[in-house]
Amino acid sequence: MPKAAAVTVRIPLASWGFTKVPPCRRTETSSPLGGRSGAHSARDGHAVARRYVLDTDACVFMLTAPRKLGRLARKALEDVEAGRDEALAPAAVVAEVLVLRGLGRVGVGLPELRRAMEASPGFRFLPLDLPQLDEFAALAAIRDPFDRLIVSATRSVRGTLITRDGALADSGLVETLW
Numbered sequence: 001m002p003k004a005a006a007v008t009v010r011i012p013l014a015s016w017g018f019t020k021v022p023p024c025r026r027t028e029t030s031s032p033l034g035g036r037s038g039a040h041s042a043r044d045g046h047a048v049a050r051r052y053v054l055d056t057d058a059c060v061f062m063l064t065a066p067r068k069l070g071r072l073a074r075k076a077l078e079d080v081e082a083g084r085d086e087a088l089a090p091a092a093v094v095a096e097v098l099v100l101r102g103l104g105r106v107g108v109g110l111p112e113l114r115r116a117m118e119a120s121p122g123f124r125f126l127p128l129d130l131p132q133l134d135e136f137a138a139l140a141a142i143r144d145p146f147d148r149l150i151v152s153a154t155r156s157v158r159g160t161l162i163t164r165d166g167a168l169a170d171s172g173l174v175e176t177l178w
Contacts, residue, residue: 050085052076053126053154055163056096056146058178059089063108063116070178073162080122088126088157089113092149131156139173 135152142148169176
């Protein structure tokens with residue numbers, strides 16, 4: 001995580017220069033939404049081709065240091081800004097950003113996240129819900145609670161996780177890119 005320093009938040013987004021566990025079973029509260037083909041944005045109802053879920057590093061870098069994002073992550077977020085795809089910031093990511101801000105490790109917080117979401121209809125908040133908690137309960141092998149919640153969110157919306165975390169990418173629990 002980058003250390004807190006003078007941070008320039010660039011809005012709109014166009015200014016951006018474990019142990020394996022078995023797949024979670026579908027439960028009564030699991031989301032019926034598909035996340036890739038023909039999924040609809042809850043914000044405006046338009047169809048999106050792909051649904052991305054941001055991990056904490058991706059969210060912070062998107063707002064403060066886009067050149068630190070991987071090539072595929074930058075391309076995905078450009079597609080989000082163009083309205084072709086959707087990026088979700090799970091409640092766990094927002095909470096972790098707030099914790100890191102409180103510790104002085106990042107210079108971005110809730111006001112910057114809100115402005116970014118207002119500036120780009122394809123970037124939105126993903127509240128914690130019961131389908132995510134179903135996934136969370138089945139992923140006990142992931143020890144870090146933030147990682148576990150982020151993977152749970154990704155699985156519940158059938159999205160692709162934008163992360164540079166090699167352990168999450170290698171786990172096979174979710175599709176990832178960086």
